Amino acid sequence: MFAVSSVARAEVYVYEMPDGSRMITDHPINAKHSRVVRVTPDVMGAGKLASQKNSPVFREEASTYDRLIRRYADEHGVEFALVKAVMQVESSFNPYAVSHKGARGLMQMMPETASRYGVRDIYNPHENIRAGVQHLKYLSEMFNNKLYLVIAAYNAGENAVKQYQGIPPYEETQNYVRKVLQYKRQYTPRYRYTTLAANPPGG
Numbered sequence: 639m640f641a642v643s644s645v646a647r648a649e650v651y652v653y654e655m656p657d658g659s660r661m662i663t664d665h666p667i668n669a670k671h672s673r674v675v676r677v678t679p680d681v682m683g684a685g686k687l688a689s690q691k692n693s694p695v696f697r698e699e700a701s702t703y704d705r706l707i708r709r710y711a712d713e714h715g716v717e718f719a720l721v722k723a724v725m726q727v728e729s730s731f732n733p734y735a736v737s738h739k740g741a742r743g744l745m746q747m748m749p750e751t752a753s754r755y756g757v758r759d760i761y762n763p764h765e766n767i768r769a770g771v772q773h774l775k776y777l778s779e780m781f782n783n784k785l786y787l788v789i790a791a792y793n794a795g796e797n798a799v800k801q802y803q804g805i806p807p808y809e810e811t812q813n814y815v816r817k818v819l820q821y822k823r824q825y826t827p828r829y830r831y832t833t834l835a836a837n838p839p840g841g
Contacts, residue, residue: 650662699731700731703725703731703744710768714771716774717822718825720788721771723819723820723824725745727818732744742760743760744763745766745767745769745773747766752765752769755768755769755773757769785819787804789814790815
């Protein structure tokens with residue numbers, strides 16, 4: 639969300655809003671639960687920060703979007719750890735990330751793909767995550783839940799995976815699959831299983 643007037647000002651303020659989104663404005667605001675993230679000297683500097691994928695201003699903590707991820711993952715039957723891993727690799731939790739190919743937001747949705755899922759504001763975390771999860775669900779159904787194919791298709795497109803009948807021979811995609819699987823293991827809960835032999839009933 640951008641609220642900067644056309645009149646040049648000495649400072650531009652970057653605020654974090656209650657829903658996790660960011661707002662750039664040319665004057666201090668008094669919005670409940672918002673906080674100043676950064677003050678920059680001009681709007682061009684703020685815009686540059688908004689477009690940089692790994693900008694320290696817009697990157698969030700790894701747990702920032704857990705609630706939204708879990709909500710839409712549960713709603714569409716997609717594994718939480720997979721969604722979060724994809725988000726980690728795609729945007730490093732930056733809701734304003736923009737790739738050189740034009741993919742945008744937390745789940746790095748291409749505008750045409752996002753519009754397929756009814757996204758109106760591609761930088762809105764709610765809409766972006768929902769659409770990303772829906773696309774993962776679509777790919778899971780297409781590739782019979784074969785995880786490595788789903789991940790490869792998210793990066794290279796489903797047609798490329800079909801063409802090569804597996805992970806395409808693109809270095810970027812092959813590295814992408816490895817990274818997502820690595821983070822997925824990291825974000826998968828680890829449970830301690832106790833066998834009956836170790837703790838027999840009444841023992």
